[in-house]
Structure formats: structure tokens, C-alpha cells
Amino acid sequence: MTGAADLPAWAALLTAFLVLVGAGLTLAGAIGNLRFGSFFERVHAPTLGSSWGTGAMVLASMLCFSVLGSRPVVHEILIGIFITVTTPVTLMLLARATIYRDRSEGSERVPPRTVMRLPRRGEPNEDAGDTPS
């Protein structure tokens, strides 16, 4: 505790609050990941830590270093933007891979792939109410 002891009281209290909020949300996400039953429920829980867990921690870091350095320090926002952009990409790719693996194993938990086929020209369109000849 060398640097952060020089903070004024309001900044120290606000930083403490934001740090606790961030860590608490991350812990709640971890416990949710432990308690949910299936993978598709479980994939929601860690986003608690990667949305406002990261957001609150980045805000706390920005506030702490801005007040310590007496100038606006905003480079922590890079981490926030990066996590915000990359977490949906990762989790959607992972969920699609899981759906693909479950389907290829013939699992009952995922809906089957529905085949949509457009009618060819000259063919009766049964969805539009035509009776097949």
C-alpha cells in the first residue's frame, strides 16, 4: 500500500465501493457457473463478471490513477472495450460449437435442425396454400 494511501477520502471511498462491486459481481458469476444445471444455462453466468465486473473494476482503476496522477488517465478503457467486444464473440462461437456437438451426438436437449426449402419454379407452394397436384 504505497501509492493508493495518498488518495483523498472521497476518491478512496468511491474506489473501494467500485472494487467491491466488481469483485462481488465476478464472484456471483462464478457461483452461478457452479450451480446451473446445463451448459446453455451455465454460459450466461460468467458474463456477469465480464460485463459489469470488468466495468466497475476499470472505473475504479481509472478513478484511482486519475486522482493519483492529477490528470485524466483513461487507458484502462482499452481493457473495457476489448472485453466488451470479444466476450460475445467467444461465447457465441462456443455455444454454436456445443449445439453442433450435441446435434451430431443425437442429443434430445437441442432442437433438431429444421430444413427450410424454397419451392422451385413451377412446383406447387404448399406453404402458400396450393394443393399438390
Added chain:
Amino acid sequence: MTAATVLLWSVTAAQVMLVVAMGCYTYRLIRGPRAQDRVLSLDAMYVTAMLLVLTTGIRTGSAIYFEGALIIAVLGFVSSIALAKFLMRGEVIE
């Protein structure tokens, strides 16, 4: 109890909470019934480790931990994407 003491104790509590969160993810990483659960908990562990490094940066008041946190975030994204692609296709680069 001064404000600096409150900050010190709350940063310590935050570090303990993040370590407990990493413990939960480690349990899921070992127990996880299938491979995608393990990849998910590894990705979440990267985020939690990044937050732990950021908290250590607040505690010591040195800006050098920011770069470590950024590198952990980038490496976590790339490795999770590679593992998800491997689960999908059986190859990473095709």
C-alpha cells in the same frame, strides 16, 4: 478508521473474492462434464485473473500492472477462440 484503511481492506476483500471465484472456475474446469464446460470456465478464469491483476495495480498504485492485464485479456480471447474453433471443427486453422 480513515478512508485509506477502508480502501486497503476493501481491495483485500476484493482480491479474496476474486480468488474464490477462480477456485469455483477451477472446480468446474476439473469436474466439468464436457469439454465445452471446461473451455467456458477457462475463458472465465482468464477474465478473473485479469481483474485480479488490475486489483493488484490499484493496491500498489503502480501503472505497470495495466499492461499485464491487457496482455492477459488478449491471450484469453485468442486461446478461447482457438479452443471453440477446435471443438467445432476438429482443427484450429484449416
